[in-house]
Amino acid sequence: MKNEEFLNKVKKEIIEGNKDEAVQLAQRAIAEKMDLTEVIEKGFIPGIKKVGQLWEEGEYFLPELIRSAECMKAAMEIMQPELEKAQIDVRSAGKIVIGTVEGDIHDIGKNLVASILSANGFDVVDLGADVKLETFIEKAEEVNANLICLSALLTTTMTGQKKLIELLKVKDLYGRFKVMVGGAPVNQKWADDIGADGYSENALAAVSTAKKLVEK
Numbered sequence: 001m002k003n004e005e006f007l008n009k010v011k012k013e014i015i016e017g018n019k020d021e022a023v024q025l026a027q028r029a030i031a032e033k034m035d036l037t038e039v040i041e042k043g044f045i046p047g048i049k050k051v052g053q054l055w056e057e058g059e060y061f062l063p064e065l066i067r068s069a070e071c072m073k074a075a076m077e078i079m080q081p082e083l084e085k086a087q088i089d090v091r092s093a094g095k096i097v098i099g100t101v102e103g104d105i106h107d108i109g110k111n112l113v114a115s116i117l118s119a120n121g122f123d124v125v126d127l128g129a130d131v132k133l134e135t136f137i138e139k140a141e142e143v144n145a146n147l148i149c150l151s152a153l154l155t156t157t158m159t160g161q162k163k164l165i166e167l168l169k170v171k172d173l174y175g176r177f178k179v180m181v182g183g184a185p186v187n188q189k190w191a192d193d194i195g196a197d198g199y200s201e202n203a204l205a206a207v208s209t210a211k212k213l214v215e216k
């Protein structure tokens with residue numbers, strides 16, 4: 001099967017929510033030593049984005065959305081250890097505390113960002129999804145983190161990113177930990193408006209932004 005054909009098949013299985021098939025394709029990508037970041041960025045992500053679009057258009061309902069999300073998660077769980085194995089640098093590039101802000105349970109993108117950062121030599125503490133803002137700060141202090149990474153997928157929970165920065169200011173910790181924000185509704189303007197130190201559109205871009213922020 002040609003590369004493009006394989007990527008189209010990945011996309012199709014995610015859109016149709018065929019878990020076994022998606023898992024098999026993830027296993028095959030590993031076995032055949034394909035470039036997993038390419039498989040994810042050009043197959044799995046376009047698939048789940050299409051699902052979001054179908055849902056928005058009223059073609060898909062919540063059960064289909066959940067089915068495709070579970071399918072995506074199962075395949076990602078198989079690929080994540082492999083992504084982390086590809087660790088490039090054994091020295092720590094910096095300590096990162098990452099999570100999805102409170103009220104928001106989306107964690108597929110956050111998990112991907114965490115895995116890729118970890119694969120690129122960062123020590124990553126993943127707090128999971130629906131994380132209380134105080135918890136990010138407590139953990140960052142506990143592990144002496146360089147960077148706090150906040151994911152938000154809902155326009156209603158994006159405000160959690162803003163609140164966290166306000167909380168850092170109140171606690172006189174603004175500047176001690178750099179803050180990088182991301183998630184589908186987030187953009188550079190939002191990051192600038194709320195006083196975040198960095199923003200990245202995707203997991204790969206997050207690595208170079210994180211490196212710059214840690215070096216600053």
Ligand code: B12
Pocket residue numbers: 045048049051052053055056065066069073103104105106107108109110112113149150151152153154155156180181182183184185199200201202203204206
């Ligand atoms: C899968 C999915 C779900 C799954 C989540 C499963 C899971 N465990 O994550 C389920 C079915 C549970 C779900 C639930 C809901 N969802 Co939903 N969901 C999606 C969907 C289809 C895909 C999200 C996804 O995983 N994308 C793939 C990943 C890889 O991409 P990503 O998350 O954007 O992450 C990338 C970048 O954003 C970036 N990034 C992400 N985080 C971070 C963090 C940092 C620091 C950085 C630098 C970068 C970064 O890097 C990632 C990799 O490239 C989106 C549609 C979409 N287009 O986003 C809707 C979407 C986000 N959901 C939506 C909604 C409304 C909901 C619900 C409220 C539905 C409901 N009525 O119950 C609930 C929310 C419940 C809650 N309280 O959180 C809306 C949000 C609308 C809005 N404007 O707020 C969307 C946009 C759908 C739509 N088109 O309307 N959802």
